[in-house]
Amino acid sequence: MIVRRLRTSWRPILIATALLTAGCHATPPSSGASPVAVSPAAPPITPSAAETSILPHTPDDQSADDPINHVIAISIDGLNPRAIEELGKSRTPAFHRLMREGACTLNARTVREETSTTPNHTTMLTGRRVDARHGGHGYTENFDNGSTIHKAAGHYVASVFDVVHDHGGSTAFFGAKSKFRLYKRTWNTSGAPDRVGRNDGRAKIDRFTIDRNNTRLVSKFTVDLRRNPRDFTFAHLSLPDRAGHASGFMGPQYLDAVTRTDRLVGRILNAVADRPDVRRHTLVILTADHGGRGGGSHYRASKLQNFRIPFMAWGPGVTAGRNLYSLNPTFRSPGSSRTSYHGKQPIRNGDLANLATDALDLPRVPGSEFDSPRTLNLFVNGPVSRRRHPLLGSRSLRTAYTSPDRSSLVGKAPKILIMAPGSSQVRPAHR
Numbered sequence: 001m002i003v004r005r006l007r008t009s010w011r012p013i014l015i016a017t018a019l020l021t022a023g024c025h026a027t028p029p030s031s032g033a034s035p036v037a038v039s040p041a042a043p044p045i046t047p048s049a050a051e052t053s054i055l056p057h058t059p060d061d062q063s064a065d066d067p068i069n070h071v072i073a074i075s076i077d078g079l080n081p082r083a084i085e086e087l088g089k090s091r092t093p094a095f096h097r098l099m100r101e102g103a104c105t106l107n108a109r110t111v112r113e114e115t116s117t118t119p120n121h122t123t124m125l126t127g128r129r130v131d132a133r134h135g136g137h138g139y140t141e142n143f144d145n146g147s148t149i150h151k152a153a154g155h156y157v158a159s160v161f162d163v164v165h166d167h168g169g170s171t172a173f174f175g176a177k178s179k180f181r182l183y184k185r186t187w188n189t190s191g192a193p194d195r196v197g198r199n200d201g202r203a204k205i206d207r208f209t210i211d212r213n214n215t216r217l218v219s220k221f222t223v224d225l226r227r228n229p230r231d232f233t234f235a236h237l238s239l240p241d242r243a244g245h246a247s248g249f250m251g252p253q254y255l256d257a258v259t260r261t262d263r264l265v266g267r268i269l270n271a272v273a274d275r276p277d278v279r280r281h282t283l284v285i286l287t288a289d290h291g292g293r294g295g296g297s298h299y300r301a302s303k304l305q306n307f308r309i310p311f312m313a314w315g316p317g318v319t320a321g322r323n324l325y326s327l328n329p330t331f332r333s334p335g336s337s338r339t340s341y342h343g344k345q346p347i348r349n350g351d352l353a354n355l356a357t358d359a360l361d362l363p364r365v366p367g368s369e370f371d372s373p374r375t376l377n378l379f380v381n382g383p384v385s386r387r388r389h390p391l392l393g394s395r396s397l398r399t400a401y402t403s404p405d406r407s408s409l410v411g412k413a414p415k416i417l418i419m420a421p422g423s424s425q426v427r428p429a430h431r
């Protein structure tokens with residue numbers, strides 16, 4: 001479990017000795033690259049402290065999801081949300097379970113610039129747009145070019161893996177396409193130093209698995225989940241995209257692939273539900289990198305069928321059966337428009353990174369843009385829930401104990417922490 005801090009909105013003095021160890025259909029319908037030359041691998045970029053610093057929490061980092069200790073992010077490659085509607089509950093029971101028991105929209109958006117796999121997955125993991133000229137991750141190729149995301153951006157690009165790992169959490173990536181080895185090279189081989197608390201090393205992804213066989217990949221994932229539930233796991237399934245390219249998106253073979261994918265998602269949900277201790281503390285987020293319709297291509301980023309995607313959340317405290325736009329007035333349902341990055345934003349797949357870190361009560365992903373204010377809400381009652389802390393009992397708590405000198409107390413010796421009435425600062429007691 002990641003070690004976190006006390007909720008700073010408590011007004012009484014708290015003294016604790018802590019031994020710290022390591023309704024989707026209501027959404028209105030919305031509006032509808034060739035590979036480039038492979039560049040040689042570049043030497044790892046040495047990040048500066050400013051680029052890699054993952055700061056401890058400020059009061060604004062607080063969120064609504066205290067029971068959550070594990071986040072599972074699932075990306076369904078090429079999932080057109082219209083397929084879920086067309087197939088219905090009988091052929092996609094797992095997707096409809098997420099919709100019925102969780103909060104969702106079938107009218108979320110990809111990044112504006114691209115509707116291809118690698119740029120959008122990089123956005124999901126970093127919370128950045130693509131365009132490096134405006135703070136994006138810069139990775140436009142839809143294949144592994146042998147280099148790193150850092151090289152594409154011109155500087156170190158942090159990910160959700162950085163934040164979770166550097167705060168003492170365990171991470172995993174399960175992918176069904178070999179191109180995602182790019183991420184192992186980026187965040188393991190070329191990962192930044194861990195500057196938060198105990199040094200857990202540069203490799204940010206503890207388990208990295210690529211298997212093109214989706215059924216076998218999910219078996220490996222569920223075994224890992226049952227043996228060792230991780231703080232953050234990212235799983236990628238590719239069957240709809242594969243069928244879409246081979247036989248056309250939204251055709252019979254494609255719809256069959258969505259049905260088979262639904263069964264795989266059901267296996268993941270059942271693996272979570274089989275362990276009550278995991279089910280009570282796990283948030284599942286499901287989205288897609290792009291949609292698609294007809295033909296064998298989804299690369300025209302101006303087409304509704306390509307940029308419209310689902311976004312679902314399921315877990316403890318998540319409002320059952322609610323539309324995410326109705327829960328989040330700070331986001332704007334885009335109707336059928338493509339949308340720009342100006343003004344009120346739609347829910348995007350890029351919101352995943354900060355939604356995950358927020359759920360785990362961790363800082364924002366450094367350099368991220370999407371949901372950077374941490375306003376995407378899954379909970380009907382806002383930011384109040386209850387967690388049983390092993391030392392303090394049942395309290396409404398945040399659990400990131402962070403010392404004033406910006407070092408995490410993960411793996412440190414016991415320390416007495418005091419929070420003064422009305423203060424948002426946690427400070428060590430004088431002994």
